[in-house]
Amino acid sequence: MKYISCSNIQNGLRFEYNCIKLCCFMGSNTPEPLFIKKDYYGEKLNWTELISNINKIRENAKRGIIDSHCSGCFALEEKDWDDNTKFKWIQIAHWSECNCNCTYCYRLASDFEKPKKRYKIMPIIKELDKMGLIDYSGELAYSGGEPASLREFDDITNFFIKKGEKNIMVHTNAIKPVKSVLNGLKTDTMSVTASVDCGDRQKFKQIKQVDAYNKVMDTLKKYVKAQGQNKKMVRSKYIIIPKVNDTVEDVNKWLDETQKVGIQQVIIDFEADWLERNKTNIPSYIDDLYDYIVSAVKQRGLDIQFYGVANQYRTLKGKDLEVGIGLHQGE
Numbered sequence: 001m002k003y004i005s006c007s008n009i010q011n012g013l014r015f016e017y018n019c020i021k022l023c024c025f026m027g028s029n030t031p032e033p034l035f036i037k038k039d040y041y042g043e044k045l046n047w048t049e050l051i052s053n054i055n056k057i058r059e060n061a062k063r064g065i066i067d068s069h070c071s072g073c074f075a076l077e078e079k080d081w082d083d084n085t086k087f088k089w090i091q092i093a094h095w096s097e098c099n100c101n102c103t104y105c106y107r108l109a110s111d112f113e114k115p116k117k118r119y120k121i122m123p124i125i126k127e128l129d130k131m132g133l134i135d136y137s138g139e140l141a142y143s144g145g146e147p148a149s150l151r152e153f154d155d156i157t158n159f160f161i162k163k164g165e166k167n168i169m170v171h172t173n174a175i176k177p178v179k180s181v182l183n184g185l186k187t188d189t190m191s192v193t194a195s196v197d198c199g200d201r202q203k204f205k206q207i208k209q210v211d212a213y214n215k216v217m218d219t220l221k222k223y224v225k226a227q228g229q230n231k232k233m234v235r236s237k238y239i240i241i242p243k244v245n246d247t248v249e250d251v252n253k254w255l256d257e258t259q260k261v262g263i264q265q266v267i268i269d270f271e272a273d274w275l276e277r278n279k280t281n282i283p284s285y286i287d288d289l290y291d292y293i294v295s296a297v298k299q300r301g302l303d304i305q306f307y308g309v310a311n312q313y314r315t316l317k318g319k320d321l322e323v324g325i326g327l328h329q330g331e
């Protein structure tokens with residue numbers, strides 16, 4: 001049936017350290033996300049009730065009523081949506097521990113509430129699997145804290161690999177190599193994204209507040225080497241941070257170093273708070289820099305993707321959204 005919806009309304013599920021949502025909420029223009037469950041810290045879930053709530057959102061979409069929390073989201077599209085209601089786009093972000101300290105990290109934001117309690121995701125995943133509610137032909141994406149700081153990471157990853165998950169997307173700071181990532185990359189189903197944001201140790205220290213540039217590049221080299229047939233599964237992300245890494249020289253240095261380690265795909269994003277503050281008045285030099293990055297990346301023969309905030313920028317600027325509509329945020 002043809003109607004306006006988005007893949008996350010249809011089949012999304014995202015676990016955060018204090019709530020459950022359908023997506024990472026990067027595209028809507030409303031102040032509050034679409035919560036499925038607020039104040040969630042691992043308690044036993046009543047899936048019948050939760051799914052019935054999600055179904056109401058889906059049924060409304062079929063009738064042309066989009067939930068107000070999704071208003072203006074670039075991910076909404078009119079197409080023939082199938083009746084599959086299993087969870088196919090699963091995002092795991094239920095932990096915030098990290099061995100890095102990026103200046104743009106959500107954990108440093110004034111409204112960041114320290115998690116009241118840690119919870120384990122494995123029992124929930126197993127329960128969903130037992131109920132036949134997971135469709136493994138979509139994507140499992142990690143975007144919480146750092147995978148190397150999550151004890152359950154290997155268990156979750158190996159579980160999804162065994163189940164034949166089609167795509168596993170890992171966001172990491174790459175300071176420390178992770179065993180199940182090295183193994184997962186061999187399968188051609190796992191991709192790894194690290195926000196490097198620069199091409200030298202000094203700038204890295206300024207952005208990440210840790211002196212770990214060399215370690216990151218060493219890990220990325222290992223990850224590149226571990227790839228199977230598909231050589232585009234390790235990705236370096238550049239978050240444009242105005243006044244910090246906003247020159248053509250900064251970008252060129254990053255691209256040179258990216259290519260030196262053998263990475264063939266890059267991701268562009270913007271510092272989210274900056275774009276929010278400046279969305280009605282983006283300086284022209286930032287527009288020029290964005291255009292430069294896109295053309296330089298293509299000239300070098302690299303693949304490019306855009307993440308949620310970059311897509312917000314592209315929507316604001318009326319640029320087409322054909323190349324990758326990633327919603328993901330974080331590392």
Ligand code: SF4
Binds near residue numbers: 007023028069327
């Ligand atoms: S906010 Fe956007 S991506 Fe998230 S569920 Fe709504 S329409 Fe989909």
Ligand code: SF4
Binds near residue numbers: 099172
């Ligand atoms: S690596 Fe990710 S979680 Fe860690 S500080 Fe940076 S943005 Fe935050």
